[in-house]
Amino acid sequence: MGAKIYATPSDINRWVREGRSDILKHVLVYSYYDIFLGEVVEGGELWFDEYGNKLDRCPFIEEKEGKIFCKIHETKPEQCREYKCWE
Numbered sequence: 001m002g003a004k005i006y007a008t009p010s011d012i013n014r015w016v017r018e019g020r021s022d023i024l025k026h027v028l029v030y031s032y033y034d035i036f037l038g039e040v041v042e043g044g045e046l047w048f049d050e051y052g053n054k055l056d057r058c059p060f061i062e063e064k065e066g067k068i069f070c071k072i073h074e075t076k077p078e079q080c081r082e083y084k085c086w087e
Contacts, residue, residue, distance in 0.1 A: 005058070007044035011077045023072060025050060026059055046077060 007015075007027050015023045027044040034041045047055040060071040070076055 005046040005077060005079055007046055008078045009042050012044055014075060018075060020072075020075065023060075023075070026055070028052065 026047045029044040031042045062069045
């Protein structure tokens with residue numbers, strides 16, 4: 001199993017605005033009060049099935065002819081956009 005991938009509040013809000021229920025159904029959304037920060041923390045953890053079970057990999061990764069593609073590239077999570085695979 002890989003590293004945890006998180007959705008920021010702006011990721012979640014963007015997917016709601018875009019009507020991306022195909023993505024949102026794989027997000028475990030959370031909101032809690034952090035006593036150390038003194039504020040409410042919101043976001044989501046990715047990728048889960050419809051029953052709340054953690055998936056082994058992103059459901060939007062597709063392999064074709066030996067190449068890997070992101071099927072939600074235009075709206076992928078901030079954490080994925082910032083990841084630099086060459087480092």
